[in-house]
Amino acid sequence: MYIRRMETPKNPLSLNYRIREGLSRLAMAMRVDEWERAKAIGLNPTQLAILTLLEGRKGGLGVKEIAAHLGVSQPTATDSINALGKKGHVEKRAGQGDRRSIGVHLTPAGLAALRHDTEGQLAEQAIGSLDDGEQQQLLITLVKMIRHLQEKDAIPVQRMCVTCRYFAPFVHADEERPHHCHFVNASFGQRELRVDCRDHELADPSSRAATWETFETG
Numbered sequence: 001m002y003i004r005r006m007e008t009p010k011n012p013l014s015l016n017y018r019i020r021e022g023l024s025r026l027a028m029a030m031r032v033d034e035w036e037r038a039k040a041i042g043l044n045p046t047q048l049a050i051l052t053l054l055e056g057r058k059g060g061l062g063v064k065e066i067a068a069h070l071g072v073s074q075p076t077a078t079d080s081i082n083a084l085g086k087k088g089h090v091e092k093r094a095g096q097g098d099r100r101s102i103g104v105h106l107t108p109a110g111l112a113a114l115r116h117d118t119e120g121q122l123a124e125q126a127i128g129s130l131d132d133g134e135q136q137q138l139l140i141t142l143v144k145m146i147r148h149l150q151e152k153d154a155i156p157v158q159r160m161c162v163t164c165r166y167f168a169p170f171v172h173a174d175e176e177r178p179h180h181c182h183f184v185n186a187s188f189g190q191r192e193l194r195v196d197c198r199d200h201e202l203a204d205p206s207s208r209a210a211t212w213e214t215f216e217t218g
């Protein structure tokens with residue numbers, strides 16, 4: 001008997017490829033948001049990203065670290081920092097231990113600019129279209145992907161719970177609040193996992209691996 005074979009496309013698009021296509025569309029909307037928000041306070045997106053990065057970093061950051069976090073060259077970061085300095089949004093200070101090291105710090109004017117609220121953020125609306133469970137699952141998925149990139153040294157250390165020495169995953173029986181933060185000594189739930197916590201302290205590699213295994217297996 002003749003069996004008609006199913007036709008297969010010559011160039012099948014993998015799920016991985018289509019997810020990346022989807023993420024790039026979201027990134028596009030986020031770039032539009034960033035332009036709008038930056039424009040509203042008289043900055044460009046790189047300058048806004050620097051202010052955002054410096055918020056909550058009491059010790060400031062060096063130019064090299066800023067460039068690495070933003071994925072830009074050091075001269076580009078330097079130009080943006082100088083422009084922010086002229087506007088009074090950041091200032092350079094000598095390090096307390098090493099006077100030769102210079103840290104870039106957010107000023108009160110920079111913090112005020114950052115607090116400026118912009119209406120109608122596209123990405124916020126898109127995330128808001130997901131229900132609670134979908135938002136929580138998306139957060140966990142993002143944490144997993146960011147952690148992967150971090151462990152591969154593809155991006156700088158992100159201040160996430162899953163890499164923090166204060167994080168104890170799944171230590172409470174309460175399904176709504178199974179995790180514990182030893183910094184504030186309180187339990188919390190999956191949807192409260194932090195991606196950029198100012199109190200974060202990086203755990204050592206073996207603790208990070210053990211914490212991640214417990215977190216993943218739940």
Ligand code: SF4
Pocket residue numbers: 159160161162164165166167168180181182183184194197198199200201
């Ligand atoms: S200090 Fe911040 S990053 Fe660390 S476990 Fe607590 S909430 Fe998470």
